[in-house]
Amino acid sequence: MNFNSILFLFTILPIIFLLYLCIPKKLKNAYLVIVSLLFYSWGDPKNILFFVTLIIYNYFSNRYIDCKKGKDRKLYFIMNLLINLFILIYYKYYSGILDFIVKDTIHYQILPVPIGLSFYIFSLISYNVDVYTKKIEAEKNLIDFSLYVSFFPKLLMGPITRYDEIKEKIKKRSITKPLFNNGMKRFIIGLAMKVILANTFASILSQIQVISVTSALLSVFTFTLQIYFDFCGYSHMAIGLGNMFGFILPENFKYPYLATSISDFWRRWHMTLGSFFKDYVYIPLGGNRVGKIRLVMNLMVVWVLTGMWHGATLNFMLWGAYFGVLIVLEKLFFRKILEKIPKIFSILYSFLLVSFGWIFFYCTDFASISNHISCLFGGNGFSDFESLFLFRNNWCYYLIGIIACTPIFKNLYKVLYFKNQLVINVLNIAVMIIILVITSSYLVSDTFVSFLYSNF
Amino acid sequence: MKNKNLGMGITLFAILISIFLVQIIIPDQEISEKEQRALAQKPDFSISSYQEGKFQKNYEEYIEDQFPLRYKLMSLKTKLVKGLGVKKIQDVYFGENGRLIQEPVYPTEEVMNLKANLINAFQEQNPDIIMNMMLIPNKAGIYAEEIDTEYQQLDFYDTFLSKLTDKMIKINAKDILLAHKEEKIFYDTDHHWTTLSAKYLADEFLKDQETKYEYDVYVSNNHFIGTLANKISYEEVEDVVEIYLPKTEDIVYYVTYPEEGKSATTVYDLEKQYSSNAYEVFFGGNHARIDIATNVSGDKRLLIFKDSYANCLIPFLIPYYSEIVVIDPRYYYGDIMEIINGKKITDVLFLYNMNTFFGDTSLETILNQSNE
Numbered sequence: 001m002n003f004n005s006i007l008f009l010f011t012i013l014p015i016i017f018l019l020y021l022c023i024p025k026k027l028k029n030a031y032l033v034i035v036s037l038l039f040y041s042w043g044d045p046k047n048i049l050f051f052v053t054l055i056i057y058n059y060f061s062n063r064y065i066d067c068k069k070g071k072d073r074k075l076y077f078i079m080n081l082l083i084n085l086f087i088l089i090y091y092k093y094y095s096g097i098l099d100f101i102v103k104d105t106i107h108y109q110i111l112p113v114p115i116g117l118s119f120y121i122f123s124l125i126s127y128n129v130d131v132y133t134k135k136i137e138a139e140k141n142l143i144d145f146s147l148y149v150s151f152f153p154k155l156l157m158g159p160i161t162r163y164d165e166i167k168e169k170i171k172k173r174s175i176t177k178p179l180f181n182n183g184m185k186r187f188i189i190g191l192a193m194k195v196i197l198a199n200t201f202a203s204i205l206s207q208i209q210v211i212s213v214t215s216a217l218l219s220v221f222t223f224t225l226q227i228y229f230d231f232c233g234y235s236h237m238a239i240g241l242g243n244m245f246g247f248i249l250p251e252n253f254k255y256p257y258l259a260t261s262i263s264d265f266w267r268r269w270h271m272t273l274g275s276f277f278k279d280y281v282y283i284p285l286g287g288n289r290v291g292k293i294r295l296v297m298n299l300m301v302v303w304v305l306t307g308m309w310h311g312a313t314l315n316f317m318l319w320g321a322y323f324g325v326l327i328v329l330e331k332l333f334f335r336k337i338l339e340k341i342p343k344i345f346s347i348l349y350s351f352l353l354v355s356f357g358w359i360f361f362y363c364t365d366f367a368s369i370s371n372h373i374s375c376l377f378g379g380n381g382f383s384d385f386e387s388l389f390l391f392r393n394n395w396c397y398y399l400i401g402i403i404a405c406t407p408i409f410k411n412l413y414k415v416l417y418f419k420n421q422l423v424i425n426v427l428n429i430a431v432m433i434i435i436l437v438i439t440s441s442y443l444v445s446d447t448f449v450s451f452l453y454s455n456f
Numbered sequence: 457m458k459n460k461n462l463g464m465g466i467t468l469f470a471i472l473i474s475i476f477l478v479q480i481i482i483p484d485q486e487i488s489e490k491e492q493r494a495l496a497q498k499p500d501f502s503i504s505s506y507q508e509g510k511f512q513k514n515y516e517e518y519i520e521d522q523f524p525l526r527y528k529l530m531s532l533k534t535k536l537v538k539g540l541g542v543k544k545i546q547d548v549y550f551g552e553n554g555r556l557i558q559e560p561v562y563p564t565e566e567v568m569n570l571k572a573n574l575i576n577a578f579q580e581q582n583p584d585i586i587m588n589m590m591l592i593p594n595k596a597g598i599y600a601e602e603i604d605t606e607y608q609q610l611d612f613y614d615t616f617l618s619k620l621t622d623k624m625i626k627i628n629a630k631d632i633l634l635a636h637k638e639e640k641i642f643y644d645t646d647h648h649w650t651t652l653s654a655k656y657l658a659d660e661f662l663k664d665q666e667t668k669y670e671y672d673v674y675v676s677n678n679h680f681i682g683t684l685a686n687k688i689s690y691e692e693v694e695d696v697v698e699i700y701l702p703k704t705e706d707i708v709y710y711v712t713y714p715e716e717g718k719s720a721t722t723v724y725d726l727e728k729q730y731s732s733n734a735y736e737v738f739f740g741g742n743h744a745r746i747d748i749a750t751n752v753s754g755d756k757r758l759l760i761f762k763d764s765y766a767n768c769l770i771p772f773l774i775p776y777y778s779e780i781v782v783i784d785p786r787y788y789y790g791d792i793m794e795i796i797n798g799k800k801i802t803d804v805l806f807l808y809n810m811n812t813f814f815g816d817t818s819l820e821t822i823l824n825q826s827n828e
Contacts, residue, residue, distance in 0.1 A: 001512070005516060005520075006516075006519055006523055007515070007519045009472065010472055010479065010523075011476055011479065011519065014469070014472045014473050014476045017469070041506075042512050043512075045506055045508075045509055045512075177462075178461070180465040180466075181461035181462065181463070181465040182464075182465075183465065184465040184468045184469055185461050185464050185465070185468070244465070385606040389544075389604060389606075392604070393541075393542055393543050393544055394542065396540035396541050397540075425461075425462050425463060428461060428464065429463060429464055429467050432464060432467075432468060433471065436468060436471065437529075437532070438532075438533075438536065441529040441532045441533040441536070442533055444520065444523060444526050444529045444530055444533075445529070445530045445533045
């Protein structure tokens, strides 16, 4: 089920929440697990059994590991890790690997990837490692553990949550007024980002033919905005929903297009993924406490893996490697320069390089990548009527989109003339009601546009 | 966490609950008049349909289709988006004064040559028949200055007509419509032209006739919301559909629909008058073949190849032919030569609006068959 649907917004959410309030405290976690599993089965009925098995398996295997010591502990940890990794690789890269090897000569069945796989497997891996390194104790309560893995707000597209980030709230939480207020507001804002902005940009993108500089520019720029509002919008919805039920999920985005370097960008974009790779791959490989050559290797490994996590086709590896190279260059050469030049230039530098990088993300084959790049640099003429018209027709969305990449909207109330808190509150609510109505009008009008990151 | 969102949660959630309750209370609708389709109904649950994901999809469609104030919300979005400066939604442009203009079809040189050659060949095969071409520009052509397009529809008009043989009579629809463009010659909300402009073109087509007839104008429907407005949920403007009835009672005619086994003594389908597609008051819509037999003396028998633009023009032709056969190549699969020889056709009229003419290939199919 998608959060951006009339069904979820006006039927499922009200029901789930009201029931939650009525359920006695001791049973609230069990209730949430049932809701989350139903939620999963709605979107992926064929894999619900797989998902439940995976949870139960990890519950037992990690408790078992916690009982062991020394070599045994290490052995079982590695086995467990490999099993989880194998599941991810099997579903995700099966067709990609086969494609690479046999290239269309053999027919094979593509297994549909269980929804949310890339996200919850990474959650489980972080749990595996944290239990093994004794950072946390294996959770003894099956319900609580299941809730950790399956909690529906973060189930399909993250944020990727470590167990110690959520354990406290699993065991003891309450829905405070600020949490509920902020959560409800944040959910609607995320929904608006997805439905009004991301979906519109997706629709524009599907109409662009890249045959000139202007169309290539528009294509890249549109996707740059689309993927941000799609994924950040979803994260707002996930965190907002979590807040409504008394949870505080980790942040995932921090105005990434205002980053002052590529390294900074990756500390602002999909933050839970970045910190996963840092803590569970980069640092175990030695981090930056190694010689220069090893450092470059470590960085490249991390970034190529990051790219691969996003997709099984080669372009994703290229995308990851692209950032790997940029970050290596920054760490070795550019960092001082970037810190010295005026902020506006470093922001521009990051934005341009990141936007350009999206070409490798949304073009899945070499032909379309090379077409994009050659058109972008004038290989096919400067402008075409259609792309100019598309931009003119939708200029308002682009303007709102650019502004929404910054904290301007959020801080608007600070410049308001009214000092009266009550007036500000009322205006605040009025604005959100208007946003809700507009979002609903878009929801009702649009044909279904699925989340970009839900393919992972 | 600072509490600067006082009352936010409860207010927004209260709205969600209210809408939820409204959904439950209001009974399900069966059809949408505006969208001309049946609305999804509550699907039955079964384990297998849930496992296939079918139940989920159907249920979501059901919820969306039955959402209260659905059309109002859709038209709110259109209004909002228009206010934001959007000039085109799907393939519909916002012209001036509430006029909606459909994106024109741009034919390639090959397509134009193909069609022209087939029509010319048809004329050559039937040299004794008087052949007429009435190609009608759409709003995109007549009001081209109101929209932002890469090419001009009127350029294609001139180019195409120049490819037709001189033996074909070409009715100058372009100049006539341009001359009257300040009048209501097209519906604002629909892709069709009005009965008024059909009359102008009919007058031009019949200009050499001696007898002229006078007409009374009646309003068939003054709340017509046409295809273009419905497509983009645009509620700002309504159109008036007019019927022109001859003052004389001397002309009597009989209409048959041979493919459907129906007949009537009028070309007007009053059941469609107040339907959501009020334009269908003319003949009830499109038919594969319509035969009109009149009490008009003389030996003129007309065969018309047409699209729906012809529907409001044909009534003006009735007093001048003893027989009219109307063929819509999109639906007719019969033998044209059989009609021409069997009915002893004396005149042929191609009556098309440019978008359908260049967007459709059924005319080629039917001409190809007859040329064999």
